[in-house]
Amino acid sequence: MPAFTPLAATNEKNRPLDAIWSNEEDDEEQETVVEKRGIVAKLFNSSNAQHAKLLVLAVLALVHFYYLNDFLVKFAAVDEMSQDARYIKASGPNYAMDMASVRYTFQGFIDYKKNLWMTVGAMCASLATTASLLTIYSGPRDAFNRAAMIVIRVFDLCAFLFISFLLFARISSAVVINHTTQHSLRAASRISSNIVNDLANTLSCTVEPRDELPICSRQIIDSIFPVKLIEYLIILCLLTGAYIGLAYLIEWCIRHFFPPTHEKLTPISAISRNLVASSRCSSDNSVLIAA
Incomplete structure (x- = not known):
């Protein structure tokens, strides 16, 4: 039964909703990099x-x-x-x-x-x-x-x-x-x-x-x-x-x-999405294990 767990995790990773979230997170990362440029960099651009x-x-x-x-x-x-x-x-x-x-x-x-x-x-x-x-x-x-x-x-x-x-x-x-x-x-x-x-x-x-x-x-x-x-x-x-x-x-x-660095604190929206994704992933895994 536990052998089905990686398959469930793989299927969950390929879900379209998670792909959309990952694209949105990339956009947020790019916006954060732009915002992190200081006033001096903008002034002397x-x-x-x-x-x-x-x-x-x-x-x-x-x-x-x-x-x-x-x-x-x-x-x-x-x-x-x-x-x-x-x-x-x-x-x-x-x-x-x-x-x-x-x-x-x-x-x-x-x-x-x-x-x-x-x-x-x-x-x-x-x-x-x-x-x-x-x-x-x-x-x-x-x-x-x-x-x-x-x-x-x-x-x-x-x-x-x-x-x-x-x-x-x-x-x-x-x-x-x-x-x-x-x-x-x-x-x-x-x-x-x-x-x-x-x-x-x-x-x-x-x-x-x-x-x-x-x-x-x-x-x-x-x-x-x-x-x-x-x-x-x-x-x-x-x-x-x-x-x-x-x-x-x-x-x-x-x-x-x-x-410019991509290291940043994870936004609250990204944390909530990860929590929802992990909960859905755990529920699907439990269903497969029970089956």
């Missing part, structure tokens, strides 16, 4: 880091958009003045010094414009890598995607931090423009008053304070990023880059040193 970087890139883009058009108008006027000054016949004892002052200030404008477009290019590259990373995050995690993610992450961090170095280099050009613009306009007026009048008419300003017209040098300086704003953007980019790097590090540490 790589997808969250990429969304934070997108927010910083949006701030940079808005600031550039606000200043870009006005600066390009002022740059074109200063460029025309500098080109016209080259074709004027040398006159006066200080012509060489005045011409050097005009060229030095205009070179600062050229460096600032180059830096501006390089920053825009770096933002586009960083935006493209962010889109690629977010696409991989939502896709399957096969070996190719993991290798591609590592490569894109390295390029992503370098491209984003490159914006900080470009902004830091822009400070020198902004300082040159701030300190030499007024002196350069006065030097240009000593070379020829016509080229300065053309610039004043284009920008609707005046070189020397008179009437109610704004000062040309002040208009030109206001068209570039203030140094304090550039410093703020540098700090913002560096903090965001550090946050992205820390997110990558925490994600790697969690995956390698603190993998």
